[in-house]
Amino acid sequence: MTKIKKTNEIFSFSAALFIFGLLVILIIMMYPGRENFQLDLLFPWSNIIVKGWIITIIVSIISLVISIILGFLLYLLSKSKILVFKYLGTIFGEVVFGSPLVVFLIVIYYFIGTPINQYLGLSSTPINRLIIGTIALSLYMAPYMKNVFQGAMESIDDMQYQAMTVFGFTTYQKYRYIIIPQLLKILIPPLAGNLTFIVKGSSLLNFIGVPELYNQITTAQSNTYAVVEGYLVMFVMYLIITIPLIRITTYFEKKVSAWS
Amino acid sequence: MELKLKNVCKKYDDKDILIDINAHIKDRSAIAIIGPSGAGKSTLLRLLSLIETPDCGRICVNDNHLSEISPEEYYKKIGFVFQTHTLFPHLTVLRNITLILEKVHNKTVVEAKKIALDLLEHFELTEHIHKRAGQLSGGQSQRVSIVRSLAISPEVLFLDEPTSSLDPVLTQEVLKTIIKLKLDNMNFVIVTHEILFAKKAADYIIFMEEGRIVEMGDVSILDDPKTWELKQFLSNVFLW
Numbered sequence: 001m002t003k004i005k006k007t008n009e010i011f012s013f014s015a016a017l018f019i020f021g022l023l024v025i026l027i028i029m030m031y032p033g034r035e036n037f038q039l040d041l042l043f044p045w046s047n048i049i050v051k052g053w054i055i056t057i058i059v060s061i062i063s064l065v066i067s068i069i070l071g072f073l074l075y076l077l078s079k080s081k082i083l084v085f086k087y088l089g090t091i092f093g094e095v096v097f098g099s100p101l102v103v104f105l106i107v108i109y110y111f112i113g114t115p116i117n118q119y120l121g122l123s124s125t126p127i128n129r130l131i132i133g134t135i136a137l138s139l140y141m142a143p144y145m146k147n148v149f150q151g152a153m154e155s156i157d158d159m160q161y162q163a164m165t166v167f168g169f170t171t172y173q174k175y176r177y178i179i180i181p182q183l184l185k186i187l188i189p190p191l192a193g194n195l196t197f198i199v200k201g202s203s204l205l206n207f208i209g210v211p212e213l214y215n216q217i218t219t220a221q222s223n224t225y226a227v228v229e230g231y232l233v234m235f236v237m238y239l240i241i242t243i244p245l246i247r248i249t250t251y252f253e254k255k256v257s258a259w260s
Numbered sequence: 261m262e263l264k265l266k267n268v269c270k271k272y273d274d275k276d277i278l279i280d281i282n283a284h285i286k287d288r289s290a291i292a293i294i295g296p297s298g299a300g301k302s303t304l305l306r307l308l309s310l311i312e313t314p315d316c317g318r319i320c321v322n323d324n325h326l327s328e329i330s331p332e333e334y335y336k337k338i339g340f341v342f343q344t345h346t347l348f349p350h351l352t353v354l355r356n357i358t359l360i361l362e363k364v365h366n367k368t369v370v371e372a373k374k375i376a377l378d379l380l381e382h383f384e385l386t387e388h389i390h391k392r393a394g395q396l397s398g399g400q401s402q403r404v405s406i407v408r409s410l411a412i413s414p415e416v417l418f419l420d421e422p423t424s425s426l427d428p429v430l431t432q433e434v435l436k437t438i439i440k441l442k443l444d445n446m447n448f449v450i451v452t453h454e455i456l457f458a459k460k461a462a463d464y465i466i467f468m469e470e471g472r473i474v475e476m477g478d479v480s481i482l483d484d485p486k487t488w489e490l491k492q493f494l495s496n497v498f499l500w
Contacts, residue, residue, distance in 0.1 A: 159344060160348065163340075163342065163346035165311070165331075166309065166311060167364060168335040168336050168360075169360075177359060182349065
């Protein structure tokens with residue numbers, strides 16, 4: 001029964017994907033400028049486009065890792081009994097939630113990154129911009145990560161902690177066998193969701209000249225005039241990263257909801 | 261089992277929850293604590309199980325002087341069933357039981373599995389061994405919680421209103437399991453609102469009101485209460 005259901009699900013998903021593909025082809029066929037649609041103009045630029053795509057992935061993964069660490073620190077701040085620490089975290093969170101990502105990135109780059117560069121006597125190389133951009137993106141994601149941790153911690157109810165104590169588990173055993181396995185499964189869907197958000201958000205690093213996918217394709221477009229073709233390639237290349245992440249998120253969300 | 265409580269008191273935020281509790285109960289295997297909500301029943305049970313400590317007085321359960329024994333040592337000797345089931349949701353029914361036996365009670369994998377399977381069979385839960393808590397009904401989850409607490413062969417099992425979150429049908433399912441404990445001569449102390457059940461399952465009754473023990477004795481006190489408070493309580497319970 002489950003196997004039939006699974007086969008049916010795979011078939012339906014493939015059919016939906018096929019219909020969607022047809023729709024995309026139809027849109028391209030109906031596109032008024034299709035006579036001049038020349039994807040091959042971008043072929044000589046494929047190396048730098050792939051390089052940009054890889055940089056997007058690397059920047060996203062590094063930002064995810066840093067923002068997880070910062071998010072956990074913000075979570076600890078939010079639990080601090082020292083109110084100044086608690087409010088420092090709250091104010092930072094409100095600043096982030098109140099700012100568009102692109103504005104936040106530009107402000108961090110020009111008002112914090114650049115002065116630090118000048119102070120240290122560093123020039124603004126692509127690598128340098130990449131580092132500042134990654135840090136800025138991580139800072140922006142940190143309060144979102146803090147919320148993920150808060151939600152996960154709250155999902156293990158007090159009764160479970162009491163039960164662990166009454167059963168005589170040591171602190172190590174509580175974390176090793178009960179808390180961390182639950183947290184990992186609870187954390188994976190929102191973390192994968194946030195990674196999708198980071199991948200999409202990383203396109204805005206173009207505004208500070210980071211050579212990621214958006215930036216590299218823009219370079220290719222301005223050299224070949226293949227503007228529409230460039231955006232189509234960009235669209236597909238982002239989806240190649242984000243669709244699997246969304247599928248992973250849904251898969252683990254289903255698994256976790258099966259517990260409750 | 262033997263319970264000794266001497267001048268026990270407990271406060272929460274300066275509010276008296278338990279006031280001068282004294283009792284010495286010997287040679288009883290099933291004790292039911294009854295009384296209206298807010299009487300301090302659950303708090304008393306939590307003190308008896310050392311989940312909390314009293315603000316004053318002394319408690320002794322069998323040979324365990326609770327002010328002298330370490331909680332970790334005491335927890336290895338007792339079982340506790342909470343108002344709602346506390347099964348670990350990421351583990352199967354079987355693993356919920358074997359994990360504690362292996363990690364806390366140092367049983368081998370084979371021993372732990374045998375103990376768990378024997379108990380689950382005894383309580384007619386074998387068909388659920390590979391399910392997780394989310395796949396069980398409230399009654400089944402609570403029954404597994406009871407079995408999990410029994411697996412460590414506790415000296416005493418404490419049950420804190422184990423049916424309070426269940427509907428009447430599921431309540432019966434859990435109560436039948438507790439009656440089985442009585443037939444197995446298990447020592448247990450239960451806080452319950454089910455008076456008819458207390459009459460059937462317990463051999464000693466403690467009636468509490470406003471933080472004090474008002475009356476205690478054999479189950480016969482439920483038919484022939486000595487105090488006005490217990491009479492009043494029973495007449496309210498059996499209003500219909």
